[in-house]
Amino acid sequence: MTLSLLPTADDSRTNATFEEMMWALSRPGIVRTLPAGGLAAMAESLIDRECSFHVEDDVEFEHALKRSGARAVSLSEAEYVFTVIDTEEKVSRHAVLRTGTLAYPDEAATLFAPARFGFGQGLRLTGPGIKDSLTIAVDGIDPSFWQMRERAIRYPLGFDVYLVDGDDVIGLPRSTKIEVL
């Protein structure tokens, strides 16, 4: 019987990327580092023809995601949203993100947005995955995003966020309470 005991390079990359994403969401606020590939690697490990996605203002990336077989749809329909939220105007567009239903709260969007970690806006996080509380600093996210997020989340309804700084990732599930400092 031929069983493959060794993963291919693709297997290893998507597996390792997912592992970091899993821990990032399990421990909100703690920076996890992807092996390589940043956003593209995250997309590759999750998205295929069973999914829908939306890319704001990045035709090349959108084209790359389409090759996975995933459907490009509007912001309000997408399961996976790759976007930039560095201005108030851009943030306000995202009020339409999917937040799931009470029967299926998992049918909600996951948002990926570039940010820079370690300086900028201070945020105090509490909730599942966080021992007591955790304070982080992120830059490149318009401050209005945090209010928009709070308004959008009617727990368990809500969307989940990955902030991405190169290969560094912070996960902010809807269960995390964020206090803007």
Added chain:
Amino acid sequence: MAYVATRGGEHAIEQAERLFRSDLGTITRDRVETVRDNFPYLVDRLMGEASLYEPDLAALALAQAGGDLYEAVLLLRAYRTTQPRIAIAEPVTQPDLFTVRRVSAAFKDIPGGQILGPTLDYSHRLLQVHVLMGEDYTPEPVIPAAEPAPATQPSLTDWQKAQGLIADHPVETVSPEKIPDLTREPLLFPAPRAHKLQSLARADTGGTLALGYSTMRGYGDVHPTVNELRLGEAPVRLRHPRGTVFSAGRVRVSQAEIISKSKSLELGFSATFGWNEVKVIAAAALDLASTRPDAHPASTEEFVLYHTEPVESSGFCIHFKLPHYVTFQSALDAIRDAKANGNAATAATGAKKLPTKEQEVAL
């Protein structure tokens, strides 16, 4: 150091498996081919339940499982699940089917005609015991019809729809990648029609029959008539990336339409891989019964689809052989404690009976 024999389990399961396999002996290509050629209906039933059309693989699964159908379904399903989906075939309509058998109980004759095709329906079920005494049982030669039946047949429901007897539900155009597929997404309720039909197509023949029979017998107000039953071969047509549609071969399929004659005419439908009449008739009856707003508990969509899943139902049934001593221990603890307290309380108050329902509520 008795405790350290932690590999005992491993040795035991390995030897138990060897025992099973050595009873069956060597599986050879010849053996697989013999199974495939001798038991086409068994292979068909298996391919339907496994939702994988590949007679060689199905025969291999049967040979490997020694004919244990549930094992064989699991083997095939577990193989199927590892295969990439590389294309989605074009839809097959009834007039596309190369039909070898087609009967309707609703009319004496139908456009295109009743075609009995290969069937044992009217045979006398006599076991040919003389074969065991060395006398071969050779079937009588078939006398070809003066005029062969056409390879394809029109749809009876098209006629019924044209007559206004059956409502013509608008056909929803769904792009291939959006066709719901429960091998890739969970079954949720109310189930999309595609999930329901797919689930019935993969359902356990015996389980489908049991529930279907219960609705036919009277649990539910469906009075079924076979509107049309077909056995045939469906062309598998694929769209080449360049856009041309080509045929990749044919698969044997069965399909049944069950029509209800209570109140208005409504159709139930089922189709599956392979020739398996019992299953599609029972499944089409269940499709019809479960569509009713007042379906009997045993024919609601959720009840039917969950409980006719061959891999899930058989697996769960046999899992009760696994040790459950932790859960048992946990229950034992509570029972002993309750008993001890109960005895103490009884001794203290002299009361012998449990509180009545009213007293319980009052507590």
Added chain:
Amino acid sequence: MKLQELTKPWAAFNYGFLDESAKRELRRRILKAIAIPGCQVPYASREVPMARGWGTGGLQVTLTLLKPASVVKVIDQGADDSVNASSIRKFFGRVGGVVETEDTGKATIVQSRHRIPEEKLREDQVLVLQVPNPEPLRPVQPDISIARDMHGDADYGQLWLVLYEQLVKSGRIMQGAEYPSLVNGRYVITPSPIPRWDVPKLNQADHLTILSAGREKRLYAVPPYTKVEPLVFDDVPYRVEDHHDKTCYRSNVTGYFVNELPQEDGSSAYELSDSHFGIKHIRKAEGEPVEIGDTWYKNGRMTDDRA
């Protein structure tokens, strides 16, 4: 798009058995399960080469996480050598080339049926629990669609009623294993058929727990540092099994969950349910350099210094 782009060179089976599209689906579902602690996330649940009901849910999660560097411990009823645990562990070796271990402390992934090890799991460890029935509401509502609506409305009144009835009829709560528990103050879960002894180990734990029901096609998660509260009445405290004073006849250790072994003379002997934990104690007593990890229970009592 070309057909070739969607395919790859043929191999009988993928690394970790599941193909990449199955793994991607599981990854998506696992992330949502983590984001909404305790929420049952439906998934397609592929067939795997084991019968449904035999750990196929846990298997799919572990296979998704698997890499050659993974160190996997598999237990059933607390024992590494239980027949089905052996079979599952062997499968991980066969399709994943992983390192197998019996030592809770050395594992990166612990897949378990019906028990949580006695030694505390760390922040970098994942506990995968096999779940036969993911629906805590099943006893009061067998219809899964209605139960789902009840979860949506956090409508758990009937569960409380069942516990109350037990209390009234039997003088105590009779729920044995799979004790319904509230996660993050929102969703009631069944923690899988672990004994009541193990449920507090999920509360504010350091490790990530993923619970997966393959046959029922639902998975849910308890992230680290998440509140898990067994459903109890304010004036009737939660009671674990009375095992605090039982001594293992093999290892001579007292104060952990035990298996009761009926004896011919009518009495009972006890052995540690966590088999390797027992082995470590025996080895240590014999002078071997064995490292026994910190335990949740100390002197037979849960040490719950967390909120």
